[in-house]
Amino acid sequence: MAPRIDPRIDAETAAAEQPRIPLSRRRVLRAAVTIADRDGLDSLTMRRLAQELGVEAMSLYHHVANKEAVLEGVIEVILGEIFEAVEATAAPAPEEDWRAALRARILAAREVLLRHRWAPRVLESRPSMSPAVIGYYDGVVGILRAGGFSFDLAHRALHVLGSRALGFAQELFDPDGAADADSSEMMEQMADRFPHLVGMLADAVHNDPDGTLGFCDDQFEFEFALDLILDGLERRRAGA
C-alpha cells in the first residue's frame, strides 16, 4: 500500500521544501532529465516526475501541457547542452575547411548524447520540428553553405546525414553485441544459418583478442561512417 519511497525523506523534496521553491517549466524539465539519466527513459512518467519534485502529479499540468510537452521540452534541454558544447569547441572557420568545421560540431554533439544515452530514443520517437532541432540543422546548413554547397546539395546532405548530423546513428543490428554473447558454442550453432556473419565475427575476434578497444569501438565506427559520408559530399560538391 505505502509507496516504495516515502516522498518526505526524498532528498530532492527536502531541499525543495525549505524555501518552498515554486514549480516552473524549467524545474520540471530539469527534473525530467535527471530521472531519465538516473533511472532510464521508461521511468519518466508524470507521476514519477511529480514525486521527484515533491508534488502531486496533477500539479505538473500547470506548467506543461502534457507528457508530449515534457518530452519536447526535454529535447530543448539536451539541445541547449549541445549548443553549449558546440560553442566551447575549437574548430576551423567553415569558409576555410567546412569538413573539419562540420566534423567538430557533430562530434561535440555526440559527446553530449553519450552523457544522455536515452536522448536519441526520444529524438527518434517524434517528427521533431522543435525550434531547437531546427536551429541545429540551420547551423549545419550554414556550415555547408560557407563551404561552397548549393542549396540543393545542402538539402541533399541533410538527408544523407540524417541523425548522424546530431551525433548518433541507430543500429538495428548490433554485430558487436552478438560477438559478446555466448561466443564459441552459440557461434558454432549459428554457423549454418548465418555463415557470412559468423565468419565476420570470428575474424573480428581473431584480429582483436583482448577485445576492449579497436575493432568494436563504436566511436571508431561512427567516425569512419561520418568521414565516408563527408568524403562523398565533398566529392559531389567539387564535381558540381
Place this chain on the structure above:
Amino acid sequence: MAPRIDPRIDAETAAAEQPRIPLSRRRVLRAAVTIADRDGLDSLTMRRLAQELGVEAMSLYHHVANKEAVLEGVIEVILGEIFEAVEATAAPAPEEDWRAALRARILAAREVLLRHRWAPRVLESRPSMSPAVIGYYDGVVGILRAGGFSFDLAHRALHVLGSRALGFAQELFDPDGAADADSSEMMEQMADRFPHLVGMLADAVHNDPDGTLGFCDDQFEFEFALDLILDGLERRRAGA
C-alpha cells in the same frame, strides 16, 4: 459502456466463427500486422488484437509470451515479406557487380517497408537480435564478401549503412514538412532565426514550382544517400 464496435458484427470474427479456427501464433501475428496496417501502431494493443480475432485478451497469452513477443513476431512477418521481395527481384550476381546486387536488395526491402510504414518504428524500438534480422544482414555480408570485401571492411560497411541496409532512414528533421507548412508567412517569421534553412527551402520551392515530385521526393533522397555510401565503400574496397 458498450464497446464502440460490437465484436459480434466484426467481419473477421464472423468469418472465424464458422469453422471456429483455433488460435495460433501465426494467426495472432498476422492479425497484428493487419491492425498496424489499418489503424496504426498505437492501435496495436493486446486487447485490440484479441478483439480482432474474436477472442478475449487473455487467450493470446497461450500463443505468445507477451506483447514484446508480438512485436518480435511482427518483425519476423515483415522480414518474411522482405525475403520474398528480395528473391523475386532480378539482380546481377554479387561476384560480378556487388553494388548493383546490394542496391537491388535494399530497394526491394524498402518497397516492403513502404507498404508497412509503421514497421521501421518497431524495428528501431528494440535491439533486435531476432534471427530474421540477423539473417538479412548475413545476406548483406554475403554480397559484400562476394564483391571482394574483407571481413573488416564488411563489418564497417554494416555500421555505415545502419538501417539503410534494410531500406529506410529515419530523419529527425524533415525540411520538406517544414516547407509544406505555412509557406510564405511563417517562413518570413522564421527567416531571422533560421536564415540558412529558410534560404534553402525558399530555393527548393523556386526550383520546383509544381511541388509534387523531384526535389522533395523521399525515394530520390534515399537513393542519392545510398549511392553516395556505396560509392564510398567501393572506393575503400578498391583502395585496400
Place this chain on the structure above:
DNA sequence: ACCTGAACACCGTTCAAGT
C-alpha cells in the same frame, strides 16, 4: 488443452474542490 472473467498494478489526464 484451450479459453475466460475478474482483478491487479500501472499509465496519462480531467474535473471539481480546496488554499
Place this chain on the structure above:
DNA sequence: ACCTGAACACCGTTCAAGT
C-alpha cells in the same frame, strides 16, 4: 494563482476458474 484528491479510461498481465 497554484496545488490537490478522487475519478476516468485506458494499458499489460496474473490467477483461479471454467469447458
